[in-house]
Amino acid sequence: MSGAPSGGDRQRLRQALGDIALLLVGPVVAVALALLVGAVGIALFSGLLPAGKPLDVGLPARAYYALFTGAISTQTFVYATPLILAGLGVALGFKAGLFNIGGRGQFLMGALGAMTIATWLGTSVPAVVEIPLALGFAMLLGAISGFIPGFLKATSGAHEVVTTIMLNYILADVLYWAVSGPLVPARAPQPITINIQDSSTAALPGLPVIGNLGVVIAVLAVPIVWFLLYRTTLGFEIRTAGANPDAARYGGMKPRRLIVLTMTVAGLLSGLAGACILLGNDYQMTPGYDTTVGFDAITVALLGRSNPVGAFFAALLLGGMRAGSGPMQIQAGVPRELVDALQAIILLFLVMNVLRHWLGSRAARGAEMAGIETVTRTYGRESV
Amino acid sequence: MTGQADASQVPALEMRGITKIYPGVVANDGITIDVRPGEIHALLGENGAGKTTLMNVLYGLARPNEGQILLDGQPVEIADPADAIRRGITMVHQHFMLVPVFSVAENVVLGDETMANPVFVDRREANRRIAELARRFGFDLDPNEKVGNLSVGQQQRVEILKALYREAKILVLDEPTAVLTPQETEQIFVLLRRLAEDGRSIIFISHKLYEVLEIADRITVIRRGRVIGERRPGETSEEDLAELMVGREVELTVDRGESHVAGPMLRVAGVRVLGDRGREIIPSLDLEIRAGEVLGIAGVAGNGQDELVQALIGLRPFAAGTVTLDGHDVTGYSPRQMNEAGVGYVPGDRHRYGMISAFPIYDNLVLTSYYRAPYARGLLRDDAAILRAAQEKVERFDIRTPTVTANAGTLSGGNQQKLVVAREFDRPLKLLVLDQPTRGLDVGSIEFIHHQILAQRDVGAAVLLVSAELDEIMEMSDRIGVMYRGRIVATLDGRTADKSEVGLLMATGASDRARAEGATA
Amino acid sequence: MAGIPTFLDSLPAIGYVFQFIGYVLANLPVIAQTTVAVAVPITLAAMTGVMCERSGVVNIGLEGIMLIAAFVGWAVGAAAVGFVPAATTPIFGITPALLIGLAAAILAGMAVSLLHAWLSISLRVDQIISGTIINIGAAGLTGYLNNLISRQSPTGAGNFAPLQVPASVANVPLVGWLINALFDQGPIGITTLILVVVFQIMLFRSRWGLRTRAAGEHPRAAETVGIDVIWLRYRNVVLSGALAALGGAWLSMEQTNSFQPNMTAGRGFIGLAAMIVGRWTPVGAFGAALLFSSATALSSAIVIGPPSGGLGTFLGSVPSQFWDALPYLITIIVLAGLIGRSIAPAADGQPYERESAT
Known part of the structure; x- marks a missing residue:
């Protein structure tokens, strides 16, 4: 037991630094191993490429070169933006013992909300009015999309793993409906929305190097979520409800209400993600407008170990991979879906916790996240 | 005592120099014991002494680092429980190894099924065999009944049926009387003697001194993983055994001092409480506890104690009735309101309600007070204040930990319970609700917690003590309420109550004397 | 009597209900047959879940397992077409290439299940996380390979044909539609119907079922009577992969003759x-x-042949996306409405650690 507070602080700092180092090693090793496995995979299937040679060992190098050079661009930040925001949403859920697989639907509703405002207001109001309105409406629709599964879990125990997936399909249909009718300008030759850059003031202003304003919003969200989780009493309630709902109830907290609240905030963040990418990069929608952010955000949260700062760096990594995947497909001919497969392999190595075998059990500690066990524990139960 | 075990016989079982090391702890350190055919051999030791580990080694659930096991003089390797069962060893675990949603028959045959053909279970033949066994040993069990619907005593008989069905030669019982009434304990003793007379060997694990003196032919005392001594019941006493078991002289009974009882503190009138599935668990219950008084609730597990406790601390709604605390109506208060009204709670299952293993000690210490000064300013946590308070409590309640930032899950069981006590007892309480507060703890921690409880009583708290351990109830209570099927069927004076009478009340809800005097709550 | 229809017409909602019932009855043979067919992959997925969860392992990766099996079955079948004779059986339209594809699909499904078993049983990774990794990986891997393969636009190995129920049987009054619905299915569909019954009996009557349920309810109790819980769970999870694989193969080899990403x-x-x-x-x-x-x-019946009259006009005004979303909507509503009365096996989702682990 350390007596003086200063000694305690130093000790905490040392411990924190040690923890951070341990937290970093696992993901870094997992990513490295995944790239290795990915290289083997690329070479293995190289024969299937048009004019490809079987077992072309040079192909992985060419593909990764295109991937990395493609990632050194503004697009990395642009693609990381929704990943940071939605990843924070999933991480927040994990802390509360919730598994938000509904990122896709929430994202699409956010994009739809932003598009609705942009179409409705067009160029009639200045950007300082229209952008906040678009973002606000996106967050509202995203929040509602998160509220529904949260409410269903709190009241009926229907597990969010099933309901959020079902909602993803439903909300994708809602978007399809809106973009094939109500949001299509009258004279449009085919179902496609306006281009936000040309026909509205909602486009996010561009910024040098980092891309656009959306990046700033996402980066600001990181300390906000961190502060919420670790410095407020509400954050303590969320984390407690995630780690042990029964103890939370005894402690005077209301786990059901926290479930609804957390899912709503997670939806809000994912909705904001959709708005940021639509207003800052995509600008236009067809009925089939879709995203991989839902799954990517899960990878981000897991790789970042549910920590907001960790999620930020994981999102940068994945954003880079998304940004580089296009050049990779064009220059090396390797399909961009490689990135999806790589994600799964990264996670696989992460949870396999290869380090445990190399460095002993201390390194394994970092992989344990409070709250995650609650995700599975509430499955099939009346919950809380 | 059966007294038929002959020292010259080859032991049915011999464990030689068993050492079992878990990371950071030597659970068994060169333990040697043996048991002869027809003998009841008691293994005495306090919680955490290594008894269960030794039996897990015997049962193939744990592999020893050193040592040898001999059956009928032949050295054997026991690979897993299936192997142990094949060799005639069976075990009745302290926490019953029964599937609640299965029938008695399904539970008994599981793992050694009576088959109609290579694929399907012959349920009719299984039922017949079980019914026959039950008849032979005088068990009143329906093979088709769901085990979840049985009383604790009946469930234990199902466990024993499992052993008999497998024709066990060596029967290990781990704390078999922990949850039984004195009468049920007597019945099980009769049964054990009969099984020993049949030539079976019985290992009886317990930490209750008077029990091992009554049932055992031989007593081996284990402390901190070592055999400390071997005694025969005729040559020893409770005091001697206690000292061997704990390693120092211990008070066999708590010196509870004088109670200074004042006016009524808690009054519960006509409350009705429903269970998880909406079933009526407590139809109507009244009780009163005065300031400075300990009311013990005795009862066989599952008679509504859990529901009563949860309702009193606000975790479960009252369907009817009123609760008054120190003159104020607190009916329907939330856990937080109850806490603020001066109610403290020590749960038996601390991992469920008491603490968050994955959180540091300092967070656990503010589980119920994190939202108010000095631990919070508005919506923000004051981490400095939380840490300071944690530091102070860790020292005051002697919680053994290197740092308050360590996760609660890294503490030993006794220190975890002290953590709960430190959180709940750090202020004067009006009502203290204790649900099996010392379950599974070592003697030192038990003494510490008992003294803390008495200290709260002495400053005027009303104490409600629920425990399945009748001994604890008898030692601590000023008055004893016996709970049976959701009612308090009798209230007795704690200093004059007779254990067997309480036991009878627990088992049947009535006793001859209680009926004669018409005593109810 | 004559007044009643007029009365009903004045209340469009009630009138629609009667018109709707009439529409369903008129189209019952088609609707019933489609209902059973569409239920096949869902039932196989559900039975995969039952087999895993009854032994205590949550498997949300079965979506990915189905997807991988759908891809492998179709791709291997397509690749095998050139190497094997093109003989076709008169019923079910089975060809050697299709059989090879199906076998490959089942093997792939079991292999991916083995991964889930290893992660969740041996490594004790959170089972929902493990399942999610499989889902992400399945989408990525099949998308990647499909992207590569589709550049050569191969034709598949064809698909299994439904059992033709003779018109004389299908037209039997009262029960003909039902017989037609159950048996106008391909080999995977019919197998599924048989499996439902067999699996139900096995789960509640056989030794395997008893032990499986024990492992899912109280694994420690099962271990103390000598049952190897780890091995049992492995077996169940890997075996369940075959069921999920059948569901995937149904999509790419029985319902259609193609693979689509995320199908x-x-x-x-x-x-x-x-x-x-x-x-x-x-x-x-x-x-x-x-x-x-x-x-x-x-x-789908409404989209293909909408009812006539007021109901048809009303249904015609409903956006087609609503019909697409309907199954998902119904799933949520039923799940939220019924779950309180449905209790999972007690040890479902909990990794089992043998006491002898150290």
């Missing part, structure tokens, strides 16, 4: 919902699957 479209999760609503029993899950698939069957 499982949440059927695995609908299957999980069916399992929960069906209280973790094969027959119950089949019933729930029929409930969900009837929504699909109805909406």
Whole structure:
């Protein structure tokens, strides 16, 4: 037991630094191993490429070169933006013992909300009015999309793993409906929305190097979520409800209400993600407008170990991979879906916790996240 | 005592120099014991002494680092429980190894099924065999009944049926009387003697001194993983055994001092409480506890104690009735309101309600007070204040930990319970609700917690003590309420109550004397 | 009597209900057949879930397992066409290439299940996380390979044909439509119907079923009577992969002759919902699957041949996306409405650690 507070602080700092180092090693090793496995995979299937040679060992190098050079661009930040925001949403859920697989639907509703405002207001109001309105409406629709599964879990125990997936399909249909009718300008030759850059003031202003304003919003969200989780009493309630709902109830907290609240905030963040990418990069929608952010955000949260700062760096990594995947497909001919497969392999190595075998059990500690066990524990139960 | 075990016989079982090391702890350190055919051999030791580990080694659930096991003089390797069962060893675990949603028959045959053909279970033949066994040993069990619907005593008989069905030669019982009434304990003793007379060997694990003196032919005392001594019941006493078991002289009974009882503190009138599935668990219950008084609730597990406790601390709604605390109506208060009204709670299952293993000690210490000064300013946590308070409590309640930032899950069981006590007892309480507060703890921690409880009583708290351990109830209570099927069927004076009478009340809800005097709550 | 229709017409909602019932009855043979067909992959997914969860392992990766099996079955079948004779059986339209594809699909499904078993049973990774990794990986891997293969636009190995129910049987009054619905199915569909019954009996009558349920309810109790819980769970999870694989193969080799990225479209999760609503029993899950698939069957019937009259006008005004979303909507509603009365096996999702682990 350390007596003086200063000694305690130093000790905490040392411990924190040690923890951070341990937290970093696992993901870094997992990513490295995944790239290795990915290289083997690329070479293995190289024969299937048009004019490809079987077992072309040079192909992985060419593909990764295109991937990395493609990632050194503004697009990395642009693609990381929704990943940071939605990843924070999933991480927040994990802390509360919730598994938000509904990122896709929430994202699409956010994009739809932003598009609705942009179409409705067009160029009639200045950007300082229209952008906040678009973002606000996106967050509202995203929040509602998160509220529904949260409410269903709190009241009926229907597990969010099933309901959020079902909602993803439903909300994708809602978007399809809106973009094939109500949001299509009258004279449009085919179902496609306006281009936000040309026909509205909602486009996010561009910024040098980092891309656009959306990046700033996402980066600001990181300390906000961190502060919420670790410095407020509400954050303590969320984390407690995630780690042990029964103890939370005894402690005077209301786990059901926290479930609804957390899912709503997670939806809000994912909705904001959709708005940021639509207003800052995509600008236009067809009925089939879709995203991989839902799954990517899960990878981000897991790789970042549910920590907001960790999620930020994981999102940068994945954003880079998304940004580089296009050049990779064009220059090396390797399909961009490689990135999806790589994600799964990264996670696989992460949870396999290869380090445990190399460095002993201390390194394994970092992989344990409070709250995650609650995700599975509430499955099939009346919950809380 | 059966007294038929002959020292010259080859032991049915011999464990030689068993050492079992878990990371950071030597659970068994060169333990040697043996048991002869027809003998009841008691293994005495306090919680955490290594008894269960030794039996897990015997049962193939744990592999020893050193040592040898001999059956009928032949050295054997026991690979897993299936192997142990094949060799005639069976075990009745302290926490019953029964599937609640299965029938008695399904539970008994599981793992050694009576088959109609290579694929399907012959349920009719299984039922017949079980019914026959039950008849032979005088068990009143329906093979088709769901085990979840049985009383604790009946469930234990199902466990024993499992052993008999497998024709066990060596029967290990781990704390078999922990949850039984004195009468049920007597019945099980009769049964054990009969099984020993049949030539079976019985290992009886317990930490209750008077029990091992009554049932055992031989007593081996284990402390901190070592055999400390071997005694025969005729040559020893409770005091001697206690000292061997704990390693120092211990008070066999708590010196509870004088109670200074004042006016009524808690009054519960006509409350009705429903269970998880909406079933009526407590139809109507009244009780009163005065300031400075300990009311013990005795009862066989599952008679509504859990529901009563949860309702009193606000975790479960009252369907009817009123609760008054120190003159104020607190009916329907939330856990937080109850806490603020001066109610403290020590749960038996601390991992469920008491603490968050994955959180540091300092967070656990503010589980119920994190939202108010000095631990919070508005919506923000004051981490400095939380840490300071944690530091102070860790020292005051002697919680053994290197740092308050360590996760609660890294503490030993006794220190975890002290953590709960430190959180709940750090202020004067009006009502203290204790649900099996010392379950599974070592003697030192038990003494510490008992003294803390008495200290709260002495400053005027009303104490409600629920425990399945009748001994604890008898030692601590000023008055004893016996709970049976959701009612308090009798209230007795704690200093004059007779254990067997309480036991009878627990088992049947009535006793001859209680009926004669018409005593109810 | 004559007044009643007029009265009903004045209340459009009630009138629509009667018109709707009439429409369903008139189209019953088609709707019923589609309902059973669409229920096949959902039922297989649900039975995968039952087999895993009854032994204590949550498997949300079955969506990905189905997707991989759908891809492997189709791709291997397509690759095998050139190497094997093109003989076709008169019923079910089975060809050697199709059989090879199906076998490959089943092997792939079991292999991916083995990965899930290893992660969740041996490494004790959170089972929902493990399942999610499989889902992400399945989408990525099949998308990647499909992208590569589709550049050569191969034709598949064809697909299994439904058993033709003779018109004389199908037209038997009262029961003909039912016989037609159950048996106008391909080999995977018919196998599924048989499996529902066999699995139900096995789960509640056989030694395997007793031990499986014990492992899912109280694994330690099972271990203390000598049952190897780890091995049992492994066996169940790997075996269940074959069921999920059949579901995937149905999509790419029986319903269609093609593979589309993400063609499982949440059927695995609908299957999980069916399992929960069906209280973790094969027959119950089949019933729930029929409930969900009837929504699909109805909406496709309405889209193809809308009813006439006021109802038709009304339904015609409903956006087609509503019909697409209906099965998912029904799943959520039923799940939220019924789950309180459906209890999972007690040890479901909890990794089991043998006491002798150290």
